[in-house]
Amino acid sequence: MIKSIQNLHPIIFVLIATILEVSGDAIVRMAIYNHTGSIRLALMLAGAMLLFGYGFSLNLAPVEFGQVVGLYIATLFIVWQVINFIAFRTVPSIPIMAGGSLIVAGGLLITFWKN
Numbered sequence: 377m378i379k380s381i382q383n384l385h386p387i388i389f390v391l392i393a394t395i396l397e398v399s400g401d402a403i404v405r406m407a408i409y410n411h412t413g414s415i416r417l418a419l420m421l422a423g424a425m426l427l428f429g430y431g432f433s434l435n436l437a438p439v440e441f442g443q444v445v446g447l448y449i450a451t452l453f454i455v456w457q458v459i460n461f462i463a464f465r466t467v468p469s470i471p472i473m474a475g476g477s478l479i480v481a482g483g484l485l486i487t488f489w490k491n
Contacts (some may be wrong), residue, residue, distance in 0.1 A: 381436055389437035390448050393430045394455040400426030402463040446486025453479045 400423045407419030437444065453476050460466050468476065 383438075386437045386439050386444055387447065389433055390444055390451050391455075393434035393437075394448065394452045395459075396426045396433060397430035397452070398456050398459040400424070400430060402459050406463070444487070446483040448483075450480040450483025450487075453483075 402423075403419050403426065404423035407416045407423060411419055434441070434448075441448075457468050457472070457476065460468075
């Protein structure tokens, strides 16, 4: 089964990993700041499972992490802003958009610039 999964394009692993990482972090954040008791514990466990899924899925990618790090960072920034808006209703500010543009540009340079 693992071998058939590894036939997927590396971008699929990067996208899944970033969605799991950012979602897991958002759930842990909500657990810490918005809940108490058993709900907090359940959210912490759910967040931990998503964060484990992030590490697991990224390590299933059929390439070395160093080969996709630029694309991963660019994708992470974009997914982070989408989840931040969905979970916390926060619109990125102008400095976040400006800095994020540099992050995405840098990630694309790292990934696609061939010597």
